[in-house]
Amino acid sequence: MEDVAGKLLPVLQALLPGFLATVVFYWLADAKKPAQFEQVIQALICTASIKFIVDVIAGVALWAGQWHSFGAWTTNVATTWSLALAIILGLSLAYLSQHDLLYKLARRVGLTSRASVGEWRFAFLRFSDRGIVLNLKDGRRLMGYPYAWPAEPENGHFVMQYPTWIVGEDAKPQDGVSFLMVANTDVQWVEFLEPQGKPK
Known part of the structure; x- marks a missing residue:
């Protein structure tokens, strides 16, 4: 049992930022929660995006460290960046959804006719x-x-x-x-x- 927990804990820690981002988004956004499988897929996508950004930040920090040291890049630093970026990503997605910004751009270029929220919510937001x-x-x-x-x-x-x-x-x-x-x-x-x- 301890062996399974030992193997599962790093996986859960790696996925935590994506789940945190989706939790923040669904707490704030006026959006329906999808099915559980879809939420897991969204969390995985957010996790991959956050990991990519953290890797870029690590590369920039190590490059800048040639001239000025900001401290050692450790797993704790990477985790802190991941969690901070997860919260920022969740807040940003909620803001974009609430103000229909991405879908507004997509409607302008003819990619969709939909809104980020359903027609009901869109009408009240549009004519507030x-x-x-x-x-x-x-x-x-x-x-x-x-x-x-x-x-x-x-x-x-x-x-x-x-x-x-x-x-x-x-x-x-x-x-x-x-x-x-x-x-x-x-x-x-x-x-x-x-x-x-x-x-x-």
Whole structure:
């Protein structure tokens, strides 16, 4: 048993940066977690990328060491660089995903028509400066600014800022109410209004 643990521990230590990067990404990103096998593949890809960068840093450090010594390059130094790069990679991927930057570039050059997040989340991120109207299943309509919205179209809640009920052609603000939470299961569809400039 000790022999198996002794052989398995270095493998786990080598894979740790990739798993750490994916954990940080899925903690922060508004993305669905894939199946476990796919997560392992993603962690392996991140591990290989991080190892390549650490090897480059080691080469540069050893080359620069000809003129100025920063200390010995040890396995602890390499591990520290690996873990730091894993966190940076996870944070960077979450930022790129949240702001749709890579997919925006890919759409511009015609590689895809997709967004980094699903259509539901993309619409709310793309039109975050606009008010919306929630058309409820019982026929009522609620206008306001989405302070928060569900991650998925099937469940969750809307947190509406400056809630205003629309009755016929009239708007009836909710006096004394700053926010109103509405279950997504009560919403039939969502209208995005023209930009008006969000109230302060």
